[in-house]
Amino acid sequence: MSVRAERKDAAEHRKLILRTAESLFDLHGVRGVSMHQIARTAGIGQGTLYRKYAHKGDLCLDIIQDYTQAFVEEVGRYLAKNREKPAEDRLGWVLDMWIDAMEKKSELIMTIQAHHCAESEESRAASFFQSSLYLFMRGRISELLAEIAESRPGPNADPVLTAHALICAMAPVGHFHIKRELGYTKEQMKNHYRRMCYLPVSNANV
Amino acid sequence: MSVRAERKDAAEHRKLILRTAESLFDLHGVRGVSMHQIARTAGIGQGTLYRKYAHKGDLCLDIIQDYTQAFVEEVGRYLAKNREKPAEDRLGWVLDMWIDAMEKKSELIMTIQAHHCAESEESRAASFFQSSLYLFMRGRISELLAEIAESRPGPNADPVLTAHALICAMAPVGHFHIKRELGYTKEQMKNHYRRMCYLPVSNANV
DNA sequence: CAAGCAAACGGACAATTGTCCGTTTTCATT
DNA sequence: AATGAAAACGGACAATTGTCCGTTTGCTTG
Structure with missing residues (x-):
């Protein structure tokens, strides 16, 4: 097919990010959590996080x-x-x-x-x-x-x-x-x- | 008097900041100018700028x-x-x-x-x-x-x-x-x- | 199964924001 | 004019955001 599906590991990362961010937000409020913190907690690189979500608003969406x-x-x-x-x-x-x-x-x-x-x-x-x-x-x-x-x-x-x-x-x-x-x-x-x-x-x- | 007036040098700084910011904004657009740049251009310290304006929005106001x-x-x-x-x-x-x-x-x-x-x-x-x-x-x-x-x-x-x-x-x-x-x-x-x-x-x- | 390539990775790096604190300046008082 | 306290200063520092690029990994093709 011309359009390749999202890679399996990428999809898992996405879910991991969402779960991590959500629980951090619950704990400290949205404003109390930094993108860096989310990446660290999820155990992934900063670049990986920003490639999926351009900024915190994107992630919240x-x-x-x-x-x-x-x-x-x-x-x-x-x-x-x-x-x-x-x-x-x-x-x-x-x-x-x-x-x-x-x-x-x-x-x-x-x-x-x-x-x-x-x-x-x-x-x-x-x-x-x-x-x-x-x-x-x-x-x-x-x-x-x-x-x-x-x-x-x-x-x-x-x-x-x-x-x-x-x-x-x-x-x-x-x-x-x-x-x-x-x-x-x-x-x-x-x-x-x-x-x-x-x-x-x-x-x-x- | 119980309330001292704004110090003379401080008042001049305020005007200087406003003029500097305004001309920088005209040149590069509001988003294209950083607070650091404003302070540098005005020839004052970062702290001085932030003491007067908590952030760019404050300055714009x-x-x-x-x-x-x-x-x-x-x-x-x-x-x-x-x-x-x-x-x-x-x-x-x-x-x-x-x-x-x-x-x-x-x-x-x-x-x-x-x-x-x-x-x-x-x-x-x-x-x-x-x-x-x-x-x-x-x-x-x-x-x-x-x-x-x-x-x-x-x-x-x-x-x-x-x-x-x-x-x-x-x-x-x-x-x-x-x-x-x-x-x-x-x-x-x-x-x-x-x-x-x-x-x-x-x-x-x- | 080997190969190669595109996609994804991640962490270092750059830029911007915002804070802190030792030093300097002003101004009212003497 | 000297003085001392309050106000202002400024630049170093910390934190956060956002980018870049060499490396790794999964997927497809043969």
């Missing part, structure tokens, strides 16, 4: 992958089972889910986004905006926004742009800053995000 | 200060002179201004925000969210949002949170990414942001 997949499946299932509900309700539910997921994985996501800011364009390294988490969320949110817009007269904003803007607004850095400054709880934040989008406030949320 | 002040004054003047116009129009104008300013100073702003992501809490270093640029914009936008909300029935979102979310959504990283992906011009972006907020589209914008 891979670590979060399992979680992302579960998230994507859960949201997908919900949307499939609730087609008849008003699009507003579905969107509200999806946004709530995002907040929960984002708060749970905030350290990883912030690390992913940090490198994104620092590097700017030209860079083969994967960015948050190419991650399946972002693309999936943007896809679902924009679909729901478009559905909501159908029933409204007048000129409507580009749903993709609006979905993108929502995700940016709900990214960890900004989210935690304003949450602390205004002294809101997570549930209050969810409600405020909902109102911001002219969505009904969930009964589940206080 | 000071460099942008002059521009910020002019921006704040222009927006302030406009708002003072146009109290009678509909709040929607005023908000649209302010958002347009932001896009222009942000695109012009995007490299500085991205650098400021990059360190913000990387460090997270506890850090005496100034952050974008404490900058006068952010605080001023959030103040004006939230006021206008509140004014608009007055004429609308039903539950309204917290204007401060919405203003904050808008600024986050229009930050350089996200802005440039989606602008390129959708192939929009700057003026098209302005219009889409306006529509996103249910604002009238400016005549000036195509």
